[in-house]
Amino acid sequence: IFDCLRGRLDATGGTITMSGIQKYADQLTTANRIIMIACGTSWHAGLVAEYIFEEVTRIPVEVEYASEFRYRNPIINKGDVIIAISQSGETADTLVAIETAKEKGAIILGVVNVVGSSIARASHGGAYTHAGPEIGVASTKAFTAQLAVLTMIALKIGYIKGTLTEKRYMHLLNELNDVPEKVATALMQKDKIREIASKYKNASDSLYLGRGYNFPVALEGALKLKEISYIHAEGYPAAEMKHGPIALVDEKLPVFFVATKDSFHEKVLSNMQEIKARKGKVIAVVSEGDDAASALADDTITVPYADELIAPMINVIPMQLLAYYIGVSKGYDVDKPRNLAKSVTV
Ligand code: F1P
Numbered sequence: 001i002f003d004c005l006r007g008r009l010d011a012t013g014g015t016i017t018m019s020g021i022q023k024y025a026d027q028l029t030t031a032n033r034i035i036m037i038a039c040g041t042s043w044h045a046g047l048v049a050e051y052i053f054e055e056v057t058r059i060p061v062e063v064e065y066a067s068e069f070r071y072r073n074p075i076i077n078k079g080d081v082i083i084a085i086s087q088s089g090e091t092a093d094t095l096v097a098i099e100t101a102k103e104k105g106a107i108i109l110g111v112v113n114v115v116g117s118s119i120a121r122a123s124h125g126g127a128y129t130h131a132g133p134e135i136g137v138a139s140t141k142a143f144t145a146q147l148a149v150l151t152m153i154a155l156k157i158g159y160i161k162g163t164l165t166e167k168r169y170m171h172l173l174n175e176l177n178d179v180p181e182k183v184a185t186a187l188m189q190k191d192k193i194r195e196i197a198s199k200y201k202n203a204s205d206s207l208y209l210g211r212g213y214n215f216p217v218a219l220e221g222a223l224k225l226k227e228i229s230y231i232h233a234e235g236y237p238a239a240e241m242k243h244g245p246i247a248l249v250d251e252k253l254p255v256f257f258v259a260t261k262d263s264f265h266e267k268v269l270s271n272m273q274e275i276k277a278r279k280g281k282v283i284a285v286v287s288e289g290d291d292a293a294s295a296l297a298d299d300t301i302t303v304p305y306a307d308e309l310i311a312p313m314i315n316v317i318p319m320q321l322l323a324y325y326i327g328v329s330k331g332y333d334v335d336k337p338r339n340l341a342k343s344v345t346v
Pocket of ligand 1: 039040041042085086087088089090091094137138139340341342343344
């Protein structure tokens, strides 16, 4: 993934050119609306992208489950751009959804991993993520690669439109360049994560919470746990907790927080306190050196600090490792989870 990311940045002297997207730069820059369409993990990448696109391009973004979009009668207007996100490029719901949108006159751009796949072929243009084959059924590195590509698209549009200053654009490009090292550092936490996994592997339920850019990371953490360790997990925006899920909290409930330093941080800390006050177990992914967050948690996993737009690419790593070690410690074949298919083609 990162060789590819590096390649793209280096080859252009630090600026972003994306061949299959470049052709549609005008339509993207002047789009009235962008609609992300995807399923599962790819849908979560779309949700992070919504936050990033709206922040840097000021274009309204909607994120649709392809499995819903294809069966309803969605409003598509001239000037709408659809971004279809898929690892396999073969997910039937996503394929049918984009065919429907194409008939209504939308421009379809694909962010797809598998070269020459059906979704890639059905799109007008797009960018391959080139993450290499996903060995397991559950999507993992595809998520990081999708975010890298979607972030690059958003930065480029923001820069062209002038909604992103040159200074911030350059800063975010440098942050993208730093992602490989930061992911490597996050991976070095694996022994700690394995210990945490063994502590909570017998939980029957769990909650994953995050705010802002990290809310979709909480959703993705919960999805990974469900997919490969068969533990019931709910992902929620931390601010929504008080509107329902807080009723679940007791001394047996592990609550996983994505709590790295960002503009939502103080609020996330108070959400952690709310869980502690109800005797829930708090396990938090925190930025290196954040003693305040660490002090509130029963268990912490540290990751290097990154700009909040970039942090989800790094923060998802401990979420994936946690699900992996819980699944492995329970003796499950994490590469072939029961009832799941690599590409859902019906
Ligand atoms: C979407 C997806 C995956 C999930 C599983 C079933 O696939 O929901 O995220 O892990 O493999 O399919 P894709 O459209 O991204 O290939």
